[in-house]
Amino acid sequence: xxxxxxxxxxxxxxxxxxxxxxxxxxxxxxxxxxxxxxxxxxxxxxxxxxxxxxxxxxxxxxxxxxxxxxxxxxxxxxxxxxxxxxxxxxxxxxxxxxxxxxxxxxxxxxxxxxxxxxxxxxxxxxxxxxxxxxxxxxxxxxxxxxxxxxxxxxxxxxxxxxxxxxxxxxxxxxxxxxxxxxxxxxxxxxxxxxxxxxxxxxxxxxxxxxxxxxxxxxxxxxxxxxxxxxxxxxxxxxxxxxxxxxxxxxxxxxxxxxxxxxxxxxxxxxxxxxxxxxxxxxxxxxxxxxxxxxxxxxxxxxxxxxxxxxxxxxxxxxxxxxxxxxxxxxxxxxxxxxxxxxxxxxxxxxxxxxxxxxxxxxxxxxxxxxxxxxxxxxxxxxxxxxxxxxxxxxxxxxxxxxxxxxxxxxxxxxxxxxxxxxxxxxxxxxxxxxxxxxxxxxxxxxxxxxxxxxxxxxxxxxxxxxxxxxxxxxxxxxxxxxxxxxxxxxxxxxxxxxxxxxxxxxxxxxxxxxxxxxxxxxxxxxxxxxxxxxxxxxxxxxxxxxxxxxxxxxxxxxxxxxxxxxxxxxxxxxxxxxx
Numbered sequence: 001x002x003x004x005x006x007x008x009x010x011x012x013x014x015x016x017x018x019x020x021x022x023x024x025x026x027x028x029x030x031x032x033x034x035x036x037x038x039x040x041x042x043x044x045x046x047x048x049x050x051x052x053x054x055x056x057x058x059x060x061x062x063x064x065x066x067x068x069x070x071x072x073x074x075x076x077x078x079x080x081x082x083x084x085x086x087x088x089x090x091x092x093x094x095x096x097x098x099x100x101x102x103x104x105x106x107x108x109x110x111x112x113x114x115x116x117x118x119x120x121x122x123x124x125x126x127x128x129x130x131x132x133x134x135x136x137x138x139x140x141x142x143x144x145x146x147x148x149x150x151x152x153x154x155x156x157x158x159x160x161x162x163x164x165x166x167x168x169x170x171x172x173x174x175x176x177x178x179x180x181x182x183x184x185x186x187x188x189x190x191x192x193x194x195x196x197x198x199x200x201x202x203x204x205x206x207x208x209x210x211x212x213x214x215x216x217x218x219x220x221x222x223x224x225x226x227x228x229x230x231x232x233x234x235x236x237x238x239x240x241x242x243x244x245x246x247x248x249x250x251x252x253x254x255x256x257x258x259x260x261x262x263x264x265x266x267x268x269x270x271x272x273x274x275x276x277x278x279x280x281x282x283x284x285x286x287x288x289x290x291x292x293x294x295x296x297x298x299x300x301x302x303x304x305x306x307x308x309x310x311x312x313x314x315x316x317x318x319x320x321x322x323x324x325x326x327x328x329x330x331x332x333x334x335x336x337x338x339x340x341x342x343x344x345x346x347x348x349x350x351x352x353x354x355x356x357x358x359x360x361x362x363x364x365x366x367x368x369x370x371x372x373x374x375x376x377x378x379x380x381x382x383x384x385x386x387x388x389x390x391x392x393x394x395x396x397x398x399x400x401x402x403x404x405x406x407x408x409x410x411x412x413x414x415x416x417x418x419x420x421x422x423x424x425x426x427x428x429x430x431x432x433x434x435x436x437x438x439x440x441x442x443x444x445x446x447x448x449x450x451x452x453x454x455x456x457x458x459x460x461x462x463x464x465x466x467x468x469x470x471x472x473x474x475x476x477x478x479x480x481x482x483x484x485x486x487x488x489x490x491x492x493x494x495x496x497x498x499x500x501x502x503x504x505x506x507x508x509x510x511x512x513x514x515x516x517x518x519x520x521x522x523x524x525x526x527x528x529x530x531x532x533x534x535x536x537x538x539x540x541x542x543x544x545x546x547x548x549x550x551x552x553x554x555x556x557x558x559x560x561x562x563x564x565x566x567x568x569x570x571x572x573x574x575x576x577x578x579x
Contacts, residue, residue: 037066071097075107085259105134116148122430124148173203177306190500194355197334207337210321220249224297228257228309231264234481241369243273244559285314292319305329330502332356346508366512369562370484379490380466388417391468398474404442413531427453465489470534476503490544494530512556
């Protein structure tokens with residue numbers, strides 16, 4: 001079939017911002033030539049750009065029916081399914097594309113990503129290696145490989161891969177976020193992490209300045225919330241408290257950058273708190289910028305930073321006058337468009353400004369407020385005949401060498417004690433093997449360790465704290481949700497206050513609870529506190545019933561006071577800007 005020049009013109013129209021016109025023109029081609037696979041593919045691509053991913057799937061499936069042996073069509077369908085979060089459905093299409101042509105590189109990228117999300121890091125690493133043999137130095141696949149290495153707790157190798165990628169393309173700021181996120185799990189000096197953020201800052205274009213409106217100082221504000229985690233996710237457990245109430249006549253608009261999940265229970269609770277809810281996952285950076293700008297947002301709360309789903313790249317042109325990094329990322333973003341970071345005086349004491357590209361907006365006594373699950377079971381002690389059990393339900397990437405050394409000494413000081421670890425990544429057999437080897441190298445006998453992966457429900461997950469006597473916080477990247485969960489279930493948590501925000505979140509949470517005595521300033525204090533708590537069965541029994549009421553009466557769960565403090569701080573930041 002002779003190529004239709006309309007298709008080339010449609011792609012040019014789309015690039016020049018005439019997307020609706022391009023879609024209409026290609027629809028006419030498909031109507032005239034329903035078996036024109038190229039037209040079906042182009043139409044699907046344009047519909048995806050327009051945020052109509054479900055319609056795009058229909059035309060991709062039609063293209064495969066017309067030309068089932070074309071690997072690119074299979075790959076495109078897999079990619080569209082990934083964009084919709086339908087990873088399990090995408091996998092066989094990528095596999096078929098590879099089967100049709102082993103030397104076609106594109107499906108290796110998609111399949112590596114799908115395997116990483118499915119906790120199959122061994123397969124992801126094998127596929128990424130094959131893909132990179134076909135296309136050496138492929139940036140997107142190198143980043144997926146780094147993510148698979150990070151998921152497998154092979155952090156040094158992940159960083160080496162990212163360093164090599166940056167060496168190949170040193171001036172590309174898009175290659176920096178993965179490395180910035182990974183560095184938070186390391187024990188490298190805080191100044192090194194800040195230097196990496198400054199390098200990213202220097203590669204980004206300067207943010208344009210917004211004119212100051214003198215008359216706007218006291219008017220009701222329009223606040224946007226940009227996040228990929230407006231669903232059952234750790235960030236949403238803390239955002240819910242922020243949305244408890246708002247100043248009179250203020251407007252709240254959500255920009256949700258994840259696959260739409262209207263049946264998700266937390267999404268269902270969050271949506272009514274907003275005046276408008278915008279799905280942005282299918283929008284490119286320019287369209288997201290326009291979506292924010294077009295709704296006249298005054299203050300944009302950006303909740304991802306460099307975590308998965310982050311859209312800092314869409315903020316290059318600064319679509320709101322005041323942009324605030326909050327809740328999701330435990331460090332300076334380094335992004336020129338981000339004005340403020342929401343912190344407190346414990347996570348970021350005086351002097352922390354030296355390690356931030358943003359100004360610090362301190363909201364004391366704690367920059368977080370937890371919303372406990374309504375269906376949490378009652379706190380329960382382990383059985384009397386159960387061995388003394390230390391526990392951590394944190395990502396295993398947080399189990400740094402110093403963390404393992406601390407835990408090894410806790411176990412050594414409490415003969416017969418055990419360590420219970422729960423993390424999704426341990427569902428991957430290769431990851432379990434690697435983790436146990438790391439623990440053993442750090443002085444922990446694998447025979448004293450139990451690894452758990454999944455539970456079906458949040459209630460079952462929280463119920464597992466009934467097997468833990470004392471929760472151990474990792475360092476230098478503390479737990480957050482896991483700390484709050486443990487405390488709500490009556491389990492004391494021991495933390496080591498470190499030299500950076502991520503290493504002081506535990507201290508902030510415990511201070512807000514009124515349990516400063518569980519915050520250690522050095523390793524010996526950490527070990528001594530953990531063992532003292534674990535071996536005082538009477539105190540553990542008392543805490544198991546006392547901690548939840550104490551937490552319920554503390555600033556750590558006082559949503560009304562917290563939302564009032566944060567919105568007051570945002571109002572003052574706006575007034576200061578407009579002064």
